[in-house]
Amino acid sequence: MLEVRDLACQRGEQPLFNGVSFDVSAGELLWVEGRNGSGKTSLLRILCGLSPAEAGTVRWRGESIHDAREALLHDTLFLAHANGLKDDLTVAENLRFDARLAGLHASAERIEAALRACGLRERRDLAVRYLSQGQRRRAALARLWMAESRKLWILDEPFAALDAESVDRLAAHLGAHLDAGGLAVLTTHQEVPLPAGRTRRLRLAH
Amino acid sequence: MALNWFKYSSPQTFYPLAGRLIPVFAVLAAVLGAVGLYIGFFVAPTDFQQGEAYRIIFIHVPAAWMSMFIYLVMAAWAALGLILNTRLSSMMATALAPTGAVMTFLALWTGSLWGKPMWGTWWAWDARMTSELILLFLYIGFMALQASIDDPRRADKAGAILALVGAVNVPIIYFSVKWWNTLHQGASISVGRSPSMASTMLLGMLVMALAYWMYSIAATLMRVRSIILERERNAQWVRDLAGAPA
Amino acid sequence: MSWGSLDEFLAMGGYATYVWGSYIVSAVVLAMEVVLLKRRHRTLRAGAGRSSQQTDNLA
Amino acid sequence: MWDAFVAVFARDVLQAWRRRADWLTSIFFFVIVVSLFPLGVGPEPALLRTMAPGVVWVAALLAAMLSLPRVFGSDFADGTLEQLVLTPHPLTVLVLAKMLAHWLLSGVPLALIAPVLGLQFGLEGGPVGVLFAALLLGTPCLSLIGGVGAALTLGVRGSGVLIALLVLPLYVPVLIFGAGAVEATVAGTGAAGHLSLLAAGLLIAIVLAPWAIAAALRIALE
Numbered sequence: 001m002l003e004v005r006d007l008a009c010q011r012g013e014q015p016l017f018n019g020v021s022f023d024v025s026a027g028e029l030l031w032v033e034g035r036n037g038s039g040k041t042s043l044l045r046i047l048c049g050l051s052p053a054e055a056g057t058v059r060w061r062g063e064s065i066h067d068a069r070e071a072l073l074h075d076t077l078f079l080a081h082a083n084g085l086k087d088d089l090t091v092a093e094n095l096r097f098d099a100r101l102a103g104l105h106a107s108a109e110r111i112e113a114a115l116r117a118c119g120l121r122e123r124r125d126l127a128v129r130y131l132s133q134g135q136r137r138r139a140a141l142a143r144l145w146m147a148e149s150r151k152l153w154i155l156d157e158p159f160a161a162l163d164a165e166s167v168d169r170l171a172a173h174l175g176a177h178l179d180a181g182g183l184a185v186l187t188t189h190q191e192v193p194l195p196a197g198r199t200r201r202l203r204l205a206h
Numbered sequence: 207m208a209l210n211w212f213k214y215s216s217p218q219t220f221y222p223l224a225g226r227l228i229p230v231f232a233v234l235a236a237v238l239g240a241v242g243l244y245i246g247f248f249v250a251p252t253d254f255q256q257g258e259a260y261r262i263i264f265i266h267v268p269a270a271w272m273s274m275f276i277y278l279v280m281a282a283w284a285a286l287g288l289i290l291n292t293r294l295s296s297m298m299a300t301a302l303a304p305t306g307a308v309m310t311f312l313a314l315w316t317g318s319l320w321g322k323p324m325w326g327t328w329w330a331w332d333a334r335m336t337s338e339l340i341l342l343f344l345y346i347g348f349m350a351l352q353a354s355i356d357d358p359r360r361a362d363k364a365g366a367i368l369a370l371v372g373a374v375n376v377p378i379i380y381f382s383v384k385w386w387n388t389l390h391q392g393a394s395i396s397v398g399r400s401p402s403m404a405s406t407m408l409l410g411m412l413v414m415a416l417a418y419w420m421y422s423i424a425a426t427l428m429r430v431r432s433i434i435l436e437r438e439r440n441a442q443w444v445r446d447l448a449g450a451p452a
Numbered sequence: 453m454s455w456g457s458l459d460e461f462l463a464m465g466g467y468a469t470y471v472w473g474s475y476i477v478s479a480v481v482l483a484m485e486v487v488l489l490k491r492r493h494r495t496l497r498a499g500a501g502r503s504s505q506q507t508d509n510l511a
Numbered sequence: 512m513w514d515a516f517v518a519v520f521a522r523d524v525l526q527a528w529r530r531r532a533d534w535l536t537s538i539f540f541f542v543i544v545v546s547l548f549p550l551g552v553g554p555e556p557a558l559l560r561t562m563a564p565g566v567v568w569v570a571a572l573l574a575a576m577l578s579l580p581r582v583f584g585s586d587f588a589d590g591t592l593e594q595l596v597l598t599p600h601p602l603t604v605l606v607l608a609k610m611l612a613h614w615l616l617s618g619v620p621l622a623l624i625a626p627v628l629g630l631q632f633g634l635e636g637g638p639v640g641v642l643f644a645a646l647l648l649g650t651p652c653l654s655l656i657g658g659v660g661a662a663l664t665l666g667v668r669g670s671g672v673l674i675a676l677l678v679l680p681l682y683v684p685v686l687i688f689g690a691g692a693v694e695a696t697v698a699g700t701g702a703a704g705h706l707s708l709l710a711a712g713l714l715i716a717i718v719l720a721p722w723a724i725a726a727a728l729r730i731a732l733e
Contacts, residue, residue, distance in 0.1 A: 012356070013440055050593065051732075052733065073597055073599040078593070080593050082588075083589070086585075086589065086591060087589065089525060097518050097521070098594065100515065100518035101519065101522075101594065101600075101605075102599075103515065127529075252465065258464040258465035258466075258467050258471060259471060262474045265474060266474065269478070304485075305485070312478050316477075316478065319473045320470060320474065340680045343676070343679070344680050344681075346676065347676045351663060351673060351677060354667050354668045354669060354670075360730055364663045364731075367659070367663060367723050367726055367730070370723070371656075371681065371723050374719060378712070378715075379680075379681075379683050379684055382684035382708075383683070383687065385687065385688075428490070429489055429492075432492045432493045435493070435496040435497065439496075447497060
């Protein structure tokens, strides 16, 4: 469903990568590997249409993402390096606004369920500023438990700062997403138990 | 004209073309300037109201015209660069800004020197002078924005949006300043629009305006050549230029 | 229009400061722009082979 | 789309409420700047009355500008801006919601306080009312035009000063018509012309500014 052909990217005047091609179909996960500065984040940002590519094409459901930007955004959930949480709002408020903005169905029960899944239920009414790094990451990841309608998950270092239990929980959730016919593209430096048999690797090298 | 514009829209082909065009415009500017000055000083009669002081308009009015004209041209190039994503158009916009600012400064300077004997004051909050001052701020803002963004591509695009917003605003600013000026009954002398104006005066002004125009083109082309070299310094064709005569 | 003498021409009917102040400053500013542009271009050409040349952005 | 509009607006207002000190600062700034002028030029009532519209308006421009870096700056830093751009809704609509929130938080308080300051400067009832109306019409223009500057300078070196450089010249028409409205009332010529020009300017800004802001935000995120 996601077809990438001959993608090239440069930052400033430094070429990061070129000639990157891959396909991801329903039920598959793409693990983007590479050293720091190899362009992993840039690749993810190109995939969701935030940054322009130097050359090459990205197609989603057979259509170029530049022509069918809205269709892509309807299907995509992007989790960046930054958590996208407002420090002064509580965890629950953040989730609620976020879901409404993204057009996700966000009843109180669903938010509650997502928080429980991330182990943040007791902290639901705490302002994000009082959370630890790992808890913030979990709060950002709670979106994934409300995003069944989003087929394509693009996750930049989702496992960063997570404890072992949360890593397993996220990996299991990713597996469920793939089972339901979803796709995921993610980067990580950690050895994590990604769903076996359905994970493909892409190594970005200079 | 059956020119293939797209061929010249690549910096690599435009660089030598600009190099060949610069002398043409420079010579035109010099010749027109000489003719214009001759008309201005030796053909045009003394103004019976303003005496010899009016001879400032031969450089004041062209500078003022060019300052506004260049802003519009700059906005047009910037828009073209934004829409078509052609690097050269954005480089042209960047190259035009300093010359536009120079023209604005000269218009203000000569306007002030012309205003002193006419109004008895170096600065009057006259509609045109005030608009020129704001135009200078707009040019400075454009250059400051582009200078503070490191990534040239982002600088081009951000500058383009600012130039477009400015271009929409310039007429509004001019109109509002004029309205403000009439309400406050400030000093306002029409520059070179009196019915008594001799046709040779008008001719001198037009020839000088053409000279300024040609000068601006030559200066912009010179600057765009430098910008091309800076932006493309890693390209092979620029490396090949090393050592070759400029 | 003819000027009686060079002095008369330079005096500009008593407005010399204003008229020549305008013309000289304009000439100097425009000439400076050209000189700076030429120098900027020359340095760039000289350094074309080497990369990362520091140049004056406003010139 | 409407739901997203409300969500953006409500989030900004709630966030500002939790951080009310930030917003109160620029309002106090406005009050202080205006109050300093009589100390600088002397308490002569006639002089103060002629100066009042200009002083209040210039202070309003500066106060509106003080709050500009925050509009997109915090969103840019914490990543919510990326999420905003990646929603399937038109970015211009969401931007409009943010500007509406900014106006409510920075413009409306200025308009509400200005009449009191006008009285301090010896303005009568009629001009004070016009001052209020003019600020109510003019401050949304300030927010919208300022938003363009704020979006263009996101993540740029020395962005605070740069915003002032970019935005203040563009504020000139608002200043002229806004202050002019009050002056015209004082002079007895009626403020209708000025106010309708302000309204026209506001319409133009509502149509064009969100487009420019959205484009600038996308560029900043590239």
